[in-house]
Amino acid sequence: MSLTQFSIIDSTLREGEQFYGANFSSEDRLEIAQSLNNFGVEYIEVTSPCVSPQSRQDCQQIARLGLHSKILTHIRCNLEDAKIAVDTGVDGINLFFGTSSLLRQFGHGKSIPQILEIATEVITFIHEQSPATELRFSTEDSFRSELSDLLRVYLTIDSLGIIKRFGIADTVGIATPNQVFNLVQILRQSTDKDIEFHAHNDTGCAIANSYSALEAGATHIDTTVLGIGERNGITPLAGLIARLYTLDPETLSRKYHLHELLNLHQLVANRVGIPIPANHYIIGEASFCHKAGIHTQAILNNSKTYEAIDPDDFGLTRSFLLNHKLTGKHAIAYRAQQLGLNLDSSQIQSITQKIKTLADQQQLTPAHVDEILQSSFIQLTVNS
Template structure:
């Protein structure tokens, strides 16, 4: 896997609109688009311009903002949809059609030969009308489609010479990393075009599947802020960034404006009425909280002992908790130092034991612990820190 070849197709303004709590106004979309552009995603994917008059106007407004990110719209494999998308002035058009038995039987009702014929017509039409537009074709429900059917579709459309990027979609979240790897490798062997992966999170594999796709030769990964989308949503932006940061943090620091990650999550959280989960990747309140005594001792010596991600790269802080029965004297000593107090190690150890006993009886606040430390430092018989 060559990490510097991957790009993020950020789909909060398309897939994210399908989240049960999402009802973005036009101004909401502009605010989110600007925030994602500030973070530095390479692509923004918008709801089909053919979905409604407002959707088309929103596409036109966002496409006209002059963002650094490329603006895409997602459409069905219909020529009328393509005409409306072209009129919206976007940088790229993402076509999709279902290839699984379920979608051929119960959705559009077309067989594989008809799918190839229809897709060929629409792709050729778009390329003739707009040679400069980026063009992606994706099979929907790829992992419940047969390899034979997928191979026929991708090979036939690749021969047209008009597709910039082929999409592979785990539409119902059924796949596993091994299966993703195998399918992406198959498509990679059949085309030199870029490969995009779209993974739903119904079974909790979305981030791992994205990583497997990249490992197999994919180049573009779909995400949404907070992972919102249809049902359980798709790979969350922060989770994908966390995975790739752990792989090569210097590259991720160069590619993206990491301190802008938390603000875009706060914006989307407010727009959809969904609090950021406390355990969400990087931006959750507990992401850099440390509690257990053996953890905090190591953390105070070297933060890498229990952190794979440096919060300061994202403009965030870590928190060493001390108001509980698991606290250790190293953590209390650190708090004493933060407060500028002068207490001996033996006194700190005694206070730590006292804090543990108090925490067994009730929930402590940081103010209560601080009051205890201040009182000990101001006591007439307190021992300076240079004595044990």
């Protein structure tokens, strides 16, 4: 797998709008689209223009922004939706059709032959109306569909010679990494078209499944900022970036503007009214925060000992927690140096023990630790 040969399709403005707390205004959509473009995602997927008059206007406006990222819209595979989508001027249209027996029986009510008939009509229509439009066709609920049905659908549509990319969707988040790898590999062996993977996170496997899809030959991965989306959401952008960074940080740093990652997440978190989780990948407050004494000692000697990701590449900094019983003398010495306090090793050891003892008895703050260091330094200076 080469990091230069895959693309991110960020769906914050489509899947993310299905998040329970999301209600983006037109201004929000434009600002988020620009921020995604600044980060460098290859594609931005926006809500279907058929959803509402405002969604249609926003889709058209985003398509006219002249962004480097290609703009896609996501529609049901039917002719009326296609007619509206073509008129928006987007770079690509993502079509989908449920293929599992559950969706065929309780959703749209169509058989596999009917799905193929409708899909052929819609795909042909879009291509005739707008030959330059990039088309993707995805099965929905792929992992609860029969493999024979999936291959029949993919191969029949592939024979049209129109589709650029096929999608595989773990719509309810039940797939395992091995299942994802196997299905992507089978499709890769059956077609030379690009393959997109859409992973829901209901069982916490979205990042692992997305990475497994890439290993098997997928070319496009769907993400959202903070992983927001229907129910538990989909593959979080920062999580995918973290996974890929550890493989080839230099290539990833050239491919995306990593310093924009925090700003992008702060923007979306603000617009959906949720805090960024402290332990969120890369941009969470705790991501580069070290606490245990053995960790801080090693980090101060060589940051790679306990950091697989370099915060500098993202415009971030690491920090050391000192106001607790797990703190170590190396961290205390580092803080003393930052404060300009010249203390020898025995003095540092004594102060460290004092902080540990106090932390057992009361809640300490970082400011309190600084006060202890400074007052101890003054007292030692006077006594000397």
